[in-house]
Amino acid sequence: MARVWIEDRANHADYQQAVEKWQAAKRKGSKRQAPGRWRVRWYGPDNKPKAKTFAKLPQAEAEKDAITARLDKGSYRDPQSAKAAVKVIAEEWYKSLRRQGRTTKHDYRELLDNYVIPQWGDWQVGAIRWEDVSDWIDDLIEKPGKSGRKLGPARITKIYRVFSMVMKRAVQTNRIAANPATEHELPRRNEDDEHVYLTHEQLERLAEAAGEYRRLVLVLGYCGIRWAEASAIKASRVNVDTRRIRIVQGYTDVRGALELGPVKNHEKRSVPLPRSFAEELRELTAGRKLDALVFTAPEGGPLRYSNFRQRFFDPAVKAAGLDGLGITPHKLRHTAASLAIAAGADVKVVQTMLGHKSAAMTLDVYGHLFPDRLDEVADALDAGRVAALDKIRASLAEAA
Structure with missing residues (x-):
């Protein structure tokens, strides 16, 4: 049996009854379309029968050809599924x-x-x-x-x-x-609108204006970790002696409730602490329980992003004379990246700091901050060429 065929319904009892009802309705002024005489039938890839009815034979033939072509090419889709x-x-x-x-x-x-x-x-x-x-x-x-x-x-x-x-x-x-x-x-x-890169001086002014959360601002601005990660740092994961913070968890606000879970992309990592303020974190961790949060809300417990911004961060931005730049706690990641790159960090180091899934992602976001080093490459090529030319000249001189 053909996979697609046309059926003439002229002698079918159900069609004849449908035509009679249509004619009676038409006499009463109905504008309903006549029932279709020609029915295209086929079996789909699932081997289930399908059908579609048309009033005119050319319409049915065109549909038959279209369905046959789609079945042959493997591009057929069941009209009901759509x-x-x-x-x-x-x-x-x-x-x-x-x-x-x-x-x-x-x-x-x-x-x-x-x-x-x-x-x-x-x-x-x-x-x-x-x-x-x-x-x-x-x-x-x-x-x-x-x-x-x-x-x-x-x-x-x-x-x-x-x-x-x-x-x-x-x-x-x-x-x-x-x-x-x-x-x-x-x-x-617009990258200028999305990213804000503070200088060392601007970051220090902002940290000072943040008062009791000065060290949190410095961690965000120099370590490049996410807000969710910073708010979940526990005392046991700060090693002042090695100047490292271990990032393994983060808080997520799920319908108003803070939930502690794995970090984004499951990228556990260690981030470096600048020596100049690493010792200041020792005061926050000394004598505390290992699972105690390093940065907490004034009344205790984990910090909420919205509360921190409204009560502490945004006023600090204004006090530091930085309002209008669009600075947020999250955007301090961009500052951390820019300062690290300016200090000579390569792309893999920056990737690790920020917890990016790949170095390609880091380059997509911050590639414009890395020096292009074209002059350095040109100078190295020039040095190689000059050395080669000197050897050639010396060889020619000996031969002469």
Whole structure:
């Protein structure tokens, strides 16, 4: 039996009854379309029967040829599968995540609930076109986000990537043949707006203005660790003698509750402490229990990012004369990276400090800060060439 064929329903009892009902309705003024006489039938890759009805034979023949071609090429998709709602596929994708950490999954959940599902949740996945996604990106750029403020380029990119991963799931599960959320032009990040690089003097002024949290600011600004990691440092993981802090855990705010878990990317590491203030940390760890937090809230317990910013960090920024630069506790990582690079640290050292998954990532973010060393290479090549020419001249002189 052919895999795809056309069936004439003219002599089928159900078709004849449908035609009679249609004619009766038409006499009463109904504008309903006549029932389809020609039915295209086929078996999908799952060996289950499929059917689609057309009023005219040429339409049925065109569909038969199209389905046959898709079956032969392996690009066939069950039309019913394309009717799945995006919110269903989004939940499937989210439940399938295995390697992502708690923070990443929490971010994905927030982006799904606030942006992806409200926009696309009730859409049939097969109905989404590339231009629909392009229009949505324009809306993300122009309209305010959930906070009431316009979304930044980095935030828009994250939202788009989450949606693209949901659509990739639809492709992988044979709902659609191609991902409509690919090859879109996204707003470009302005690195000057995203990154703030303080000088040593600026960092010291900020630390002094932070009062009791002076040493925390210095750790953030010189060690390059994340806020989640700094707030989870325990006394046992600070070794003043070797000038190292061991980074193994971080706090994550999950729906208002702080949870202690592994660091991002599971990149446990040791970061260096400048000798000039390493001894100051000894005061914070001496005589304390090994599992005691080094930096705590005024009333005890772990520090919360929002409270620390509002009560201590932002006032310190203003007192230090640095307001307007967009400095945040997290952005002190950029200062740590820039100061380390200026001091001669290579890319692998900076990667280790920051806990990046790869040196390529470090170069993508901070590559413009590393000296290009082109003059150094040119001078070395020149020295080699001059030495070679001297040997050649000496050889020619001896031969003469």
